[in-house]
Amino acid sequence: SEAKSGRTDLIFLIRFRHCCLLRNQRCLLAYLYDRLLRIRALRWEYGSVLPNAIQFHMSAEEVEWFNQYKKSLATYMRSVGGEEGLDLTQDIKPPKSLYIEVRCLKDYGEFEIDDGTTILLKKNSQHFLPRWKCEQLIRQGVLEHILS
């Protein structure tokens, strides 16, 4: 009957529109989620302070998310490993020695090491430095880890 076929048409149209809406939502969520995973990886690969060039491309919500993530991670790291906590973002690759050879990839300026002395990090200079001090600068592309 006509009434029934009209209703079937309507069902079809409603379902069709709903499918399209859900699909658009899925695509958007997939995109946003992928961005979030990359932002999270930045905390581990790069450090707790993001370069301006990257922050410029993040939405306010993403920046807020990053800050919250940072905070959660810091709280957790403080809670493990006894009195001082444990920096899990260090020594991601298994360390073979306390000191490592590094080459400077760009002019960075003065850099203070634990015993109070300062070193001038000038492009192409090479240094023999404590691993824990260099790790972040290597990840940020300022220094290069040279294997002997």
Add this chain to the structure above:
Amino acid sequence: SFMQGSKLEIPLWLAKGLHDSKRRIISVELPKIYKEAWRTVFSADASVVDLHKMGPYYYGFGSQLLNFDNLENPEIAQTILQTFISRFRRIMDSSQNAYNEDTSVLVARMDELERNLFRAGQKGLNDFQYWEKGQASQITASSVVQNYGKRKFTDMDG
């Protein structure tokens, strides 16, 4: 508005959304590689088939097709599974033995699932070589820095 009985090509996600066993809004026709003729070819010797040409997501798409209550579903499912089983060994072996060689010929006939498996195998092999050379302990720059290069980051602070 659509006439009853008309035939269309629509994307999978739309077909899934419109499909309803009870209401029978649409019926889905199987793409030819999942039909009987091709299924016989696959069961004869699956390892020679160019799965990339056959629609690059043979396994994934085939699995999704099972959503449409087709009468041939058990046979389709069986064929997809057997195809994977007969091809897998060769993919695994070749991914472990092609260090630093040109693998494009091998990979050209694989569907996307197989390519991912192959790449995972190769990555394992490469990581092992890396470790053997003593490079596993080398600290590297973050991928963000590597990708953006020195050009964009010269004015970064902090």
